[in-house]
Amino acid sequence: MPMGDYQLQRRQVWGRFQWHMSPSGAIPHSAWAHASPRKWLSWMLSNDRRTHREIIFPIRQDDLVIVMIAPVNERGERTFKQPQRGVQRSLYDEAARSPRYTFADIIGCSPTLVHVREAARQAAQRGASALLVGEPGTGKTLLAHAMHAASARQAHPFVLTDCASVPPEQLEAELFGGGPGQASRFEQAQEGTLFLKTLDAMPLDLQSKLFRVLQERQLLRAGTGSIPVTCAVMASVECDLAGLVAQERFRRDLWYRIGVVQLDVPPLRERPADIPLLIEHYWECQRQELGRQVHLSTAALRILEMYPWPGNVRELVVVVEQIFKAHRKLVIEPKDLPGSVLTGAERCALERALQQAQGNRTRAARLIGMSRTSLYRKLKAFGLPLKNEAQRSPNANAKPSGRFQDL
Template sequence: MSTHHKILIADDDASIRLVLSQAFSRLGYQVRATGNATTLLKWVSEGEGDLVITDVVMPDENVFDVLPRIRKDRPKLPVIVMSAQNTLLTAVNAAEIGAFEYVPKPFDLDDMTAAAKRALARPTDSEATKAQARALRDERLPLIGRSAPMQEVYRTIARLVGADLTVLILGESGAGKELVARALHDLGPRKDGRFSVINLAAVPRERVETELFGKGDGDLGKLIEADGGTLFLDEIGDMPLDAQTRLLRVIDGSETTINPKTGRRPNVRVIAATNRDLRALIQQGLFREDLFFRLNVARIRLPPLRDRTDDIPDLARSFLLRAHREGLPAKAIDAGALERLKAYEWPGNVRELENLIRRICALYAEDLITARIVERELQDQSPAPADPSGPVTLATLVERHLAGYFADQPEGGPPPGLYDRVLHEIERPLIRLTLSATRGNQVRAAEILGLNRNTLRKKIQDLGVETARAKR
């Protein structure tokens, strides 16, 4: 352990000062301890200390009044707050005024030293500045990543940007296919035109033609909306056959749809994307072979995130910056956390990584994302192994879990109240993930869940679901 780190300890209880001083001295830290807030403030103002550990109630001042002054003078100085007043309000107040960690008394000494190590392991100002600069630069780019698989994608995009050819983008769900399409549009000659998107997997089959071609009552449809620009057809493998026939006419120029604003047929570049095997769909009679050949003029295959793990650090930092700009707390991420992210399989690809980063920003108080935090979230979200006989439904997963639970019970069976316990286990992650998806917006979350807002608020309280606090 390096001895250049100095810890300032403030507590009016001499025994606690002694225990903490001895513990941190044994770990190789320099330690100064005081029994009042005035001395602590003096040390901080003189530039002493790399970490402050302080009780809330001091003989001369309450630390909740002192901490804002510390934050103003030394905004990068981490402060761990400890208190015997173990209430929710104490923890909330500590978080609101910028404490790195809140540790209730009586505390476990190992927990305290672990919190101190996390605080002192945060990136230095220069490291944080470099990472932020890289994230700022990356955020301005349509795609992020410097790995070998992405370099091949970039080379293909560069060759196709000015060609105005129809392009088919292949890749797993969440890999970033729409970002590739946007890059082709934004960097090409049609950049001043409209980039119009339709996700064919999300539109009811009976409404696909209306969405694409309009219905003649002022609703012009995506095709005319994209006139002069790009029409991006996401999940093209889900397009109904009737709509495929009409799309084929658009591509070969025989479609009769007229843009009423110009009196001409729309001039669009068609870019399609899919995570499905179109050749297999052709064999099943679900996709037109002639349309496939029209779309497959130029092809870009986007690698899954597990095949470009070297890009994860840059992606994670960019998502942290984006989350902060959208109102979530600013956070850094350490090397251990990045290594754990790189070791994960990412079945949901880049979208899953971004959602995980947002969730951590919303639900964790720590300024630094560590491997412990990442591990906890990945364990909570890891799906059960897939059933090779077919797709796994929620009902199947629940049944498997309950079957194992009953198998482990004695002959008398589970204790009473099983129904409510199972509902409780399902409700909590459902509400937590919905709040994460809506970035803490309870009105929107209630709408998605189909609940009254007051009902949702009560469930959040009863289930102990952590929520992101609105940024002031």
């Protein structure tokens, strides 16, 4: 049986069984999910009443996974050698050209998300530059991938640079090119899309250089002259650029140049209707990945829906994974949820009840299902005002539900 090389993106395998990946059968995602690039894994696969023993070599680069698969002979020896570093790099570079996410991966039906999704789709089809604004974890990178996949540039590279995670000296070399033979990000993304993540973290001197490249659509390289810039450029920021401009920490001209289209990605607390849809989606992903039938009780789901999710969708994904890995029971109850979620949901329920009761503590206690004394004790514990004054909450319109005195 010949060796198989499989170039995969996470969205193709996350939470799914891939029957086409292996010459002999399905490969569970859990087989390589926690593997290092130098660790070989083996497992038994059943197919047509025959048992096959195979070995995979997972090569992980960011969110991309390249899986090398080969059968094992009767003596348990693999039938090909471990690939060299150059082979790994070339496989990764080729597979990285494919878009990782599409608009179908953006889950939600709330009006704010639907509006952003449609505006992003239109901007992608027009080929316009876009500035994605939103809190950490809201899905700005996913949206950028989806816009690239929906554009006329989808067959060309999507190149991402995180301006916050790279030292300034290295960032300059990455973006604009370093020594001989080191291609810049603009050159790597030619005809495709360059996505500058966390652009608000870029130093002012590099902002000036970036503006000149975007303005002139030319990249000046020492010894090679000017290189035409043919890629689209998108960027994301996590704070209000107007404030940074006022503080002279961000160039106004760069803001105008990069933000031809500005898309404000809403935080999860502003689209509560999407929370159960996201929980259901990622819960099912975990169920399929781990091969376990685990269910959320109605009370546990109600608490997850009430939690304000300060870390947005990224936090939701982590919490779902934590729940699955911390418990092996069939039904998850409120007491099985992480303590931070229980505490956050309880505080949010108190604030909502106070808002709906217009600050009346007696009525708020009745709404939330606890005594007035217990309510005062909870308010003091959370540092909330004890006087009868109206409370403001980002989710004040939601109905308080559940009894938290036992949590």
